[in-house]
């Protein structure tokens with residue numbers, strides 16, 4: 001298992017390189033196993049990577065259309081019909097709410113993949129949304145509780161595990177799990193000081209009291225995140241420097257309190273990569 005740091009001058013170059021690497025990993029997964037999966041994160045850098053990936057995908061297809069054979073050898077596109085996308089966490093809000101991670105991903109990337117690159121909607125595994133409250137323009141038929149929503153996502157994950165056996169028979173193989181890190185050092189919706197980081201047994205949990213709004217969220221657990229082949233922390237900005245430094249210190253300390261530093265207890269089975277800009281690395 002490798003543990004590496006990739007350092008960039010700014011968020012834009014970080015997002016561009018991470019997007020290119022993600023494309024290569026997904027293409028390799030499809031080639032080697034017939035399918036590939038990535039777990040997406042919300043947040044500024046996570047969404048920035050999706051936007052950069054959209055740029056790469058659309059510019060590669062424009063080049064291919066205008067001059068077949070001149071594609072850069074570095075840009076290997078996966079067969080999108082064999083790629084599955086999941087989320088590490090989600091805000092439990094009505095579908096289409098601009099604060100939902102999936103809505104931000106939709107605008108940054110997913111509409112491009114489904115409309116122009118053959119990604120089936122069924123391969124985009126959105127976490128369940130909350131029912132709209134009375135008075136909103138549309139009433140959704142779904143009225144599930146947040147606990148039922150967590151169980152439903154766990155079942156959706158388990159259904160894919162049957163066709164793609166991996167390190168946990170309740171989960172598909174995750175080629176890459178991306179995680180932002182909050183200034184308070186939270187990952188996914190596992191917040192320091194709450195029970196979430198210590199939850200064991202389940203693959204998905206409901207969070208009812210997130211200190212970062214909105215309070216109600218769904219999150220993969222530490223156990224689920226730890227099945228990733230590659231686990232990427234994607235972090236930019238000076239407001240993250242202290243959290244990054246503390247988490248990295250905590251990872252080297254066997255007595256670390258997982259509840260205080262959730263990011264210190266998750267790793268990729270094959271690789272853990274810190275994608276950092278200079279500011280998050282404390283260099284500014």
Ligand SMILES: O=C1O[C@H](COP(=O)(O)O)[C@@H](O)[C@H](O)[C@H]1O
Pocket residue numbers: 041042043044045046089090091101179180181182183187188189212
């Ligand atoms: O609320 C969330 O925050 C984290 C970190 O976001 P950032 O903007 O501070 O990078 C994100 O990873 C998570 O998915 C999201 O729900």
